Amino acid sequence: MSFFIHKKEKHIVEQIKQHVDLVVETVYLACKALELLIEGKKEESMAHTKKVHKKEHEADTVQREIDKEMFGGAFMPSIREVLFIAVDSVDKVANRAEKLGDFITLIHPDVPRPLQDDLRKMSKLTCNGVKKMKDAIYNLFENVKQVHKDTIEVERLEAEVDKYAWKALDTLFNKLKIEKFSERMMLREMIIHLSSISNKMEDTSDKIDIIALKLRS
């Protein structure tokens, strides 16, 4: 009997891992699109944003499968509920990356040189953060004791992203000479889109932490 119970959950665990892998790829692609935009390679950047869309859609499809199977009775109810919320939250990270991709596709602004370094750092930290979020999800199913360390790291990286976002906004509004206010607002929106990815990762890490805590209490 336990073999069958185990088999059902094993499949869902594989799907959850696949889902977070797709979310990581979505974020990586969005960051790559941003990098290309910074370098001025707008056509290439826009080609990447299409890949972002595709990956996000794949992640959505896997998430729907997970939801369907989880409500079929996998895991204990207390875990199932928070796991469902956590998976949904992970998916929202991909949605935020997609929004950044949409922005790049539609607006693709020129990025002034003084902003480039900060945006690159934010992008790198975001990629590191999503990697740690993935580790936390994997560790829920492998080594729960490690989860809290992963989520703490996600929070630390999010704080770093916020720091650079603030610095970039300060540069944008106080140090840069941009004639059109609309251009300034567009760049501001891009910075906010980028930092919102790590904000969502932090939300997700809180939810992952709750699951780990449930096993300890």
Next chain:
Amino acid sequence: MFRIVSGIYLGWGLGANDAANIFGTGVASGVVRYRTAVILTAIFVLIGAYFEGSKGIETYGKLAVMDLNTAFIASLSAAITINVLTIFALPVSTSQAIVGSIVAVGIMSGGLSLKIMTKVLLSWVLTPIGAAVISYGLYRTFGWLLEGRIKNVRVWSLLMKVGFYAAGIYGAYTLGANNVANSTGVFVKAGLLTPTMATLIGGLSIGLGVLTFSKRVMMTVGKRITEMSDLAALVAVLGQAVTVHIFTWVGVPVSSSQAIVGAVLGVGLVKSSGAVNLKVLGNIGLGWISTPTASFAITFILLRIYSMLF
């Protein structure tokens, strides 16, 4: 032989109501499928009744002297009591209903054993208390055993699911072993059935109740218990089963519903001393009085009518 119908009906009602205490949590939370739960319950109720059901039957046999007709009236009165109290939404226990009826027969025929009566009453009082103490101890022990040893979410879910199946199967076994006497026990003393036949017919009738009419109660009771943590819910079911099994060895059929209430209370006490709900305790107390009193009165009236007619 038609007189057994009242016993079968009692067993059927018992199965329909008490299966909820065993697999209710598992079914309501989606861990165990309803069909699987009722099949397992029916099978293990019958096994429990067959192997350990005779002790309770023996106790009822010693409680009062009965013939075939008085046994039928006692059984019928208990069934009527269950129905009437359920309609009025009052706490009800088959064990307490049948004992109320047997006592009425015993008083009217002058063959009531006060020693057995005291043993039965003491067991009723000790059921929720014992379940609370056992669950408290089990929860503390499991907590200590599992602390820091759960490697991941899958291990936890697997452990809990296997636990729910195991506790459910054990609970079904103890329900059959303990409560089968409520269904057909009175007919053994009356000479209509042998103990083995009584356990088989009783076990089958309880199983029939589980299979045909237990879903609604199972979902209602199960959802109430599911509000607890996984481990607490599992311990409550296990604590109830252990308690009912202990009283099977003592030889007194007890209420599994009152045992689960006590077990839930015991688990609650681990985390907070404020877990004692006076309303719940009041309901148990009310059950101790209302059920046997009602079945006593109904039996008394039916016996009077019977003696006037025949």
